[in-house]
Amino acid sequence: MSKIKCDHCHLEYDDDIMIKDGNLHFCCKGCQGVYHLLKSDGLDSFYDKLGNKTITPPIESDNDVEKFDTQSFEENFIGVTEDGYKKIDLIIEGIHCAACVWLNEKVLFNTDGIIEASINFSTNKAKIVWDDEKIKLSQIILKIRSIGYNAYAYDASIADEQASSAKRDFFIRMMVAVFATMNIMMLSVAKYTGFFTGIDEQIKNYIHIAEFIFSTPVLFYSGWIFYKGAYYGLKNRILNMDFLVISGASFSYVFSLYILFGGKGESYFDSVAMIITFVLVGKYLEVIGKKSAVDTLDKIKSSIPLEATIILNGIKKILPINSVKVGDIVELKAGEKASFDGKLISENASFDESSLTGESLPIDKKRGEKIFSGTINNESVIRYEVEKTYKDSTLNSIVTLLEDSLSSKPKIEHKANEISKGFSLTILALSIITFIVWYYFGIDLGFDYDGVNHFEKSFIVAISVIVIACPCALALATPIANLIGISELAKRGLLFKEAKFIETLATSDTLVLDKTGTITKGKLKVKKARILDDNIHKLNLLYSLIVSSNHPISKSIKKYLQDNYTLEEKELLDIKTISAKGLTAKYKNVDGKIFNLIGGNIKLLRDNNINYKFDSENSIYLFAINSKVIATFELEDELKEGAKEFISNINTMGIDTVMLTGDNEQTASKVAKEVGIKNYVCDVNPIEKAQFIEDLKKHNKTVVMAGDGINDSVALAKSDVAIAMGNSADIALSVSDIVLLNNSLKSLEDSFVISQRTYKFIKQNLLISLIYNAITIPLAIAGYVIPLVAALSMSLSSLIVVGNSMRIKLKK
DSSP: OOEEEOTTTOOEEEGGGSEEETTEEESSHHHHHHHHHHHHTTOTTHHHHHTTOOOOOOOOOOTTGGGGGSHHHHHHHOEEOTTSOEEEEEEEETOOSHHHHHHHHHHHHTSTTEEEEEEETTTTEEEEEEOTTTOOHHHHHHHHHHTTOEEEEOOHHHHHHHHHHHHHHHHHHHHHHHHHHHHHHHHHHHHHHHHHHOOOHHHHHHHHHHHHHHHHHIIIIITHHHHHHHHHHHHTTOOOHHHHHHHHHHHHHHHHHHHHTTOSSOOOHHHHHHHHHHHHHHHHHHHHHHHHHHHHHHHHHTTSOSEEEEEETTEEEEEEGGGOOTTOEEEEOTTOBOOSEEEEOSSEEEEEOHHHHOOOSOEEEETTOEEOTTOEEOSSOEEEEEEEOGGGSHHHHHHHHHHHHHHOOOHHHHHHHHHHHHHHHHHHHHHHHHHHHHHHHOOOSSOOOTTOOHHHHHHHHHHHHHHHOOHHHHHHHHHHHHHHHHHHHHHTTEEESSTHHHHHHHTOOEEEEEIIIIIBOSOOEEEEEEESOOOHHHHHHHHHHHHTOOSHHHHHHHHHHHHHOOOOOOOOEEEEEETTTEEEEEEEOTTOOEEEEEEEOHHHHHHTTOOOOOOOSSEEEEEEETTEEEEEEEEEOOBOTTHHHHHHHHHHTTOEEEEEOSSOHHHHHHHHHHHTOOEEEOSOOHHHHHHHHHHHHHTTOOEEEEEOSGGGHHHHHHSSEEEEOTTOOHHHHHHOSEEETTOOHHHHHHHHHHHHHHHHHHHHHHHHHHHHHHHHHHHHHTTOOOHHHHHHHHHHHHHHHHHHHHGGGSOO
16 A cells, blocks of 8 residues: 655655545644644745654643643743743754754744744753743643644753763763774784784684674764764754764775675774774763763752751741742751841851852851852851742852853854864865775875775775864864853852853953942941031931932941931931932921932032032032031942952953942042052943943943942943842842852952953864864875774864863963
């Protein structure tokens, strides 16, 4: 009975079981439904992109979709964007070509309620953002299933299992290859000795048979990963490194079979085994690198316990960390690690925060101060209130940032990948041309081919050209260096949201720094206070205005007032924050009289028509009631440790430094002079800061900005690389590209040093790879390299690239 292809999935079935729909044939109702769905939605060009490839028929089961809308599933896998939309990472099963990616993205984009849908072809990982009021996740899953694919939530633990499994699989395959190759090498000693001294033909045949037995599992078991990689590359019209490796080994194997079964010449079973083994060792190193990245994440994750002790109505209860909610009270014993970010409700505590900041000294905490996940309680039993769930905690955010940065690619890696794609095709063409030239013109440039027939000579030279060319070194040049660089940065408390920022930071030429909290400690102290009217009611109004702000100046004055007066907070009306200037508010007393309150810098007073002269080289704060100045404060901030050395070292790197601050000229001038900054801009508001960044970029400057406050967020967003200091406001963290966990200028300097070293070694790796190919490929074409040496040198080039990248870890 004749076989007929299904018009959707392209699988072949007997004619009598097919569903006939006019001139169309379908294997099931699912395929028939999907075909008409795509047709009606104008997506039938999918079949042109699919070509002759087959796909999986649609999944018709929808019995389990309800779980995607449950509360527990949402808590574990679903996040929320800044705009309030839901987001999730899904693994889509059944994707095996670019047409599959195209179809899924098109269908999802055309679905009402889906905001974003992007799919990574190499990992089958899809990022979906949707409006939960318009569409539920279960409906999205059903949509994916309706076109022949399946989807489930991405779990980082799955990535770890896959990495461990890949490592084990590679190790077993490599051990099989190494064992077989070592035996073949011993046999080869006899064969090559006999080649020069004479060997009985029957003995030689026995050696060939033994080599055949050992090389076959190497090629077809150990080398299966190369066959698989080459197959999927060809399916997507890409000639990759796997194709070069497996074509060289396979051609050598087939030719050796010809020799084994009566042909004249020498067999190359040893070369087959060694080609696979040497390249597999290089591949294994790459797998180890990827697994080490996952292990790095595991080490971070391992610092979080799986359960927490919660106090509910005075009763202790142990709950899984994913079940703990904001507002719960957590009890932490001495030596235990915090699983959540929160606020201390015990009187005092001492914490080891070295896992986050690298600082080994214990940090004393008082009631109301923040507790960070991953830090260790040093002393007695304490309790704190959960302010962020585990999913939103500091440590989980670190893990997420590292996962994202390890999967992202900088521009230079994209360029290297593009080169390697064209490289493989070029090498294949060179190999064919080499064979033709040697075979038809009989060129012999010195290699000793005595006793070898003309075809074999041409064939072996062509194989050597394929094997010796090494796009894998080119492909490894960037990711291995990035992997090591990001790991080294993470060890120093530097989190890069994407690997591409290593390249941008390394090539930057301008560093813009906020003053307070970046160059200085941001812990202002009242150096001098003048209370011009000590009426307690007026001081109560000053205190009430101060406590409504979280600005460092307000906090410092609040502490000063608490230390020197007994004041009470009054209810204020119409409180307004004037960016980079201060606060205004109104107070209505029992008689209904309105008092206008103003607290801030001299510019704020002038904006409100209060002419008051006050000069100081320190930060100043003025407080006025109904246009009359009641109190003045001068505040002093300490420089961070090593600030002067930091600026000097940055300038030595050839990077211009600029200080941007909202402070007055005298304060800015004093700080700039102390640390050695020549260029500074003062009295600027957040919009002016952002405009300054834009002006620098218009002059073709690559701008890095480091800041920590809300007033820095707009400027940070405008810079090429935004760096948030460890004590940054949440909004500054959200717009940043790099986060410094420990708030240290030494770490900020390390970010430049390690980025520049990483970028330097990436360029060195690319140069090594290109020089290697420029030297070895002509030698192979000229006939000076046999396949065995070609395989060894190719793997050696990969090992050199990996070894060179490891030098990033070495301290200068």
